[in-house]
Amino acid sequence: MIxxxxxxxxxxxxxxxxxxxxxxxxxxIAKLSGFRxxxxxxxxxxxxxxxxxxxxxxGNADADYMLADLSLRDDIRALARTWDGPLHILINNAxxxxxxxxxxxxxxxxxxxxxxxxxxxxxxxxxPILTTSAPARIVNVASYWAGDLDMDDLxxxxxxxxxxxxxxxxxxxxxxLSAAFAKKFIDQGITVNACHPGDVNSKxxxxxxxxxxxSPDQGAATPVWLATAEEVEAVSGKYFENKSVQACRxxxxxxxxxxxxxxxSRY
Numbered sequence: 548m549i550x551x552x553x554x555x556x557x558x559x560x561x562x563x564x565x566x567x568x569x570x571x572x573x574x575x576i577a578k579l580s581g582f583r584x585x586x587x588x589x590x591x592x593x594x595x596x597x598x599x600x601x602x603x604x605x606g607n608a609d610a611d612y613m614l615a616d617l618s619l620r621d622d623i624r625a626l627a628r629t630w631d632g633p634l635h636i637l638i639n640n641a642x643x644x645x646x647x648x649x650x651x652x653x654x655x656x657x658x659x660x661x662x663x664x665x666x667x668x669x670x671x672x673x674x675p676i677l678t679t680s681a682p683a684r685i686v687n688v689a690s691y692w693a694g695d696l697d698m699d700d701l702x703x704x705x706x707x708x709x710x711x712x713x714x715x716x717x718x719x720x721x722x723x724l725s726a727a728f729a730k731k732f733i734d735q736g737i738t739v740n741a742c743h744p745g746d747v748n749s750k751x752x753x754x755x756x757x758x759x760x761x762s763p764d765q766g767a768a769t770p771v772w773l774a775t776a777e778e779v780e781a782v783s784g785k786y787f788e789n790k791s792v793q794a795c796r797x798x799x800x801x802x803x804x805x806x807x808x809x810x811x812s813r814y
Contacts, residue, residue, distance in 0.1 A: 556583045556609060558634050558680075559774060562617055562669065563641030565593035567749045568688070570600075571767035572638060572774075573610070577601050579775060583609030587626065588641065589616050617641040618651040618660035620668055620814070627672035633680035636774045637673055639666040640688040640744075642717070644754045648708035655814070656702040658710070662717030663701070663724070667811040670728055670739075681736030682780065686773045687725045689741040690718040691788060692755075693797065698810060711755055719797050720807060722786050726798035727808040729784030738783035741798070742769045 559576050563569040564586030573584045584601065586594050594612035601610040613629070615622040643649075643661040651660045666687055677683040695712045696719045699705075703713060725741035732739060745766030746752070748759035759766075772790050773779055786795035798804060 556581050557636065558583050558585065558632065559636035559638065560585045560587060560634055560673075561638045561640060562587045562615075562665070564588055564612070565590050565597050566640075566751070567763045568744050568747055568766045568770075569640045570597050571763035572640060572770050573597065574601050574604060575764065575767050575771045576636075576775060577605045577607040577610055582775070583607070583611075586610070586612040587615050587617070588612070589614065616651075617665040617669065618643065618655070618657060619653060620664075623665070623668045623672050627676065630673070630676060634673055634676045635680050635683050636686070637669065637677065637683070638686045638688065638770055638774055639669055639721070640770070641665055642688075642714075642751055644710055644714050644751050646710050646754055648703060656708070656713070658713040658717050659702050662714070663720045664811055664814055666721055667724055667808065670724075671812075674737075677737050678735050683737045684774055684780075685725075685728065685737060685739040686770050687721045687739070687741040688744050688770055689721040689725070689786070690714075691743045691793075693718040693722060696720055696723075696797075696807075698803075698807060701810070714755060722795050722797045723800075723804040723807050724811070725786070726784050726795075726801060727804040730801065730805070731808075733783070738779075738781065740773050740779070740783060740785050740787060741795075742773055742787040743789075744770055 598610045615626045649657040695715045729739040745761040746759045747766035
């Protein structure tokens with residue numbers, strides 16, 4: 548269970564925080580005055596190491612971790628149940644990208660379960676905490692590499708599974724869910740935005756057949772800015788690249804965004 552060490556600090560939860568971009572997001576938020584960070588993921592050894600590195604690199608002792616498989620509903624519910632104290636920033640960053648079709652323990656296709664349902668379920672599970680902690684922010688790490696969404700075949704039961712197609716679908720969905728939740732939370736003091744984090748050479752990018760020309764810190768810059776900068780504290784329902792709002796044809800279709808959120812709610 549998380550112990551609230553510094554009641555006057557803002558608390559940020561970052562999923563997928565032992566990966567390159569997730570770690571860089573957590574470390575760069577921890578560098579800022581007045582923030583504590585909670586890292587969430589499945590790899591306990593990796594999370595322990597990440598927290599220690601953040602403590603050493605930033606001098607911020609308020610870095611801790613919680614274990615959860617973000618592809619699983621019960622793990623997410625348990626995470627929210629055991630949370631102690633306020634939550635001001637939720638950064639959904641965890642992602643899976645297996646090269647062959649893989650099912651989680653719930654029998655759901657892994658990219659859908661982690662990259663789409665994981666984002667949806669984290670927001671729903673932490674909604675009461677974010678509401679009582681408001682003003683609060685949700686940042687959904689998406690991508691410019693987005694498209695191919697099929698709401699009639701989200702789990703590739705009919706289509707041939709291709710990890711590139713599944714990833715593009717999930718990132719389109721993340722943009723759309725951001726718009727749907729921004730509309731839902733318009734009067735609750737919670738902003739919701741999506742962003743492309745940058746092109747970082749990582750395990751995920753390699754699984755898609757790409758490298759990456761940016762450092763993890765460069766990749767983390769836009770998510771960290773959306774989570775902490777004063778100039779975007781009232782901005783919601785937008786998609787960003789390089790700290791700039793970009794037109795998003797996916798989130799512009801609010802009817803489709805709400806339909807996707809409704810489909811996710813049935814799981």
